[in-house]
Amino acid sequence: MAQIAPAWLNKKANIKKIEASILEAADQSCDLVVFGEGILPGYPFWLSFTHSSAFENKAQKEIHAHYVDQSICIEEGDLDSITTLAKKENIAIYLGIIERPLDRGGHSLYCSLVFIDKEGVIQSVHRKMRPTYEERLAWSAGDGHGLKTHPMELFRLGGLNCWENWMPLSRAALYGQGENVHVAVWPGNLRNTQDITRFIALESRSYVISVSGLFSKALIHESIPHYDLMRQLCPDIPDTGGSCIAAPDGTWLIEPIIQKEGLFCAELDIMKIYEERQNMDPAGHYSRPDVTQLNVNRARQSIIE
Numbered sequence: 001m002a003q004i005a006p007a008w009l010n011k012k013a014n015i016k017k018i019e020a021s022i023l024e025a026a027d028q029s030c031d032l033v034v035f036g037e038g039i040l041p042g043y044p045f046w047l048s049f050t051h052s053s054a055f056e057n058k059a060q061k062e063i064h065a066h067y068v069d070q071s072i073c074i075e076e077g078d079l080d081s082i083t084t085l086a087k088k089e090n091i092a093i094y095l096g097i098i099e100r101p102l103d104r105g106g107h108s109l110y111c112s113l114v115f116i117d118k119e120g121v122i123q124s125v126h127r128k129m130r131p132t133y134e135e136r137l138a139w140s141a142g143d144g145h146g147l148k149t150h151p152m153e154l155f156r157l158g159g160l161n162c163w164e165n166w167m168p169l170s171r172a173a174l175y176g177q178g179e180n181v182h183v184a185v186w187p188g189n190l191r192n193t194q195d196i197t198r199f200i201a202l203e204s205r206s207y208v209i210s211v212s213g214l215f216s217k218a219l220i221h222e223s224i225p226h227y228d229l230m231r232q233l234c235p236d237i238p239d240t241g242g243s244c245i246a247a248p249d250g251t252w253l254i255e256p257i258i259q260k261e262g263l264f265c266a267e268l269d270i271m272k273i274y275e276e277r278q279n280m281d282p283a284g285h286y287s288r289p290d291v292t293q294l295n296v297n298r299a300r301q302s303i304i305e
Contacts, residue, residue, distance in 0.1 A: 001264045002035050003243040003257060005214040008042040009224050011070045011078070015040065018095070019085055024263050026089035031118075031153060033263075036185050036213035036243075037096040037162050038111050041070040043187040045215055047134040049233040050226075062225040067138065071098040071109055074125065079114065087120030092152055094159050094211075096185045098139075099127065103302055108140040113159050113185055115150055124148045128161040129170065145300040149177040154270040155207075159183035165196055171204070173296045175283045180206045180248075180273045188212035188239030190256050197256075201246035205276035207253070207268050208246045214261055215239030248276040 002021040007013035018040060025033035037043065044067060046052065052060050072078045079097075086093050092115070099112040111128040127142025147170065149158040158174035158181075165171070165184045174182065182200055186192045193210040201208040217234045220227050237259070244256040245266050253266050280286050 001209060001211045001243045001245070001254070002033055003212060003214060003241050003261060003264065004035070004039065005216070005219060005261055006039050006042045008215070008219040008221065009066060009070050010221065011041045011072070014042070015078075015081060019082065021263060022082070022085050022089065022091060022093065025265075026091050028263070028265055030091060030265060032092045032094070032157070034094040034183055034185065034209055034211040035096055036211050037113075037187050038098050039213045040072060040095065040097045041067075042098070043213065043215065043239070044135065044138045045187075045234065045238055046230050047137055048238070049235070050229060052134060052137050059226045059229060064138065066225050067098070068100060068107065068109060071100040072112075073100045073102065073106065074114075074122065075102045079116075079122070083116055083120040083122060085120075086116045086118065090118050092116060092118050092157075094157075094183050094185065096161065099125065101127075103300065104140070105303075109138060110142050111135070111139045111161055112142070113146065113161050113183075115148075115157070115159065117150065117152070123150050126159065126161070128164060130164070130167070132163045143301040144173070144296055144298045147173045147296060147298055149174055149179045152181075155181045155268065155273075157181045157183060159185065162186050162192070165200060169294055171200065172282070172294050175204055176294065176296075178283070179204070180270075181268065182206050182208045184208060184210045186210060186212040186242070188214060188241050190240060190242040190258050193242040193244055194256050197244050197246045198250045198252075201248055202250040204282055205248045205280050206273060207248060210245070210256075211243045212241045213239060214241050214259070248273050
């Protein structure tokens with residue numbers, strides 16, 4: 001778990017910091033490293049404290065334009081150095097990005113969770129299906145295209161963005177594909193991770209890896225439009241972290257870590273999953289597909305066909 005404070009809204013500097021964490025994880029012989037929600041180039045914290053819903057507000061437009069400019073266009077190669085590093089170091093990555101995809105015109109933003117395998121191949125880009133509350137002022141609604149699981153060693157990984165983890169059918173879509181390691185990414189804060197991490201572990205009988213970022217007023221750099229307004233109104237520490245790992249029986253493998261930057265590692269044991277599936281398997285023996293089933297649309301949405 002890479003719980004880092006980003007070079008906020010600075011794409012190039014942030015990529016360098018992410019790459020440093022990848023190298024550190026590789027040096028510790030990790031198979032997988034996970035980063036928080038939208039860590040590249042950063043979560044839109046200003047929405048909560050700068051009256052962002054004001055219509056035709058010049059300051060909000062200029063901040064948003066900067067956010068678009070610093071966001072990630074995968075088609076234009078913005079993640080190429082990270083995928084190259086994944087292959088070189090033989091490490092898989094779950095990375096939260098703010099995506100500016102060309103297949104939706106290249107101007108709107110999506111909160112996306114990207115899975116890069118050990119060969120440096122992007123295997124899925126899951127666009128957050130329902131941005132939460134004020135996030136809808138900056139992010140667009142995604143789709144089900146990235147609701148996929150991925151084999152890695154003896155495990156099968158899947159992931160969701162932030163409050164998507166509270167959506168029962170989104171979780172079920174991953175359980176039904178054999179997920180046994182659930183990755184939940186968050187902007188941060190203990191209140192997000194302390195309850196649901198253990199809840200999902202108990203419900204799914206899987207390992208649950210919750211990874212958050214860190215944020216403080218000090219990260220609002222002078223290069224950001226209206227940084228003075230943000231600094232004036234921003235709480236000192238709006239994002240405290242809370243990264244943690246729960247075991248398949250709901251106990252803590254790593255308890256939530258707050259206000260501490262770093263790389264936090266654990267080893268997962270497939271046998272613990274098998275043990276807990278003995279009395280509960282939500283997609284197997286403890287399900288009734290003859291009574292209830294879930295239909296999942298994984299088509300990538302577009303306004304043109």
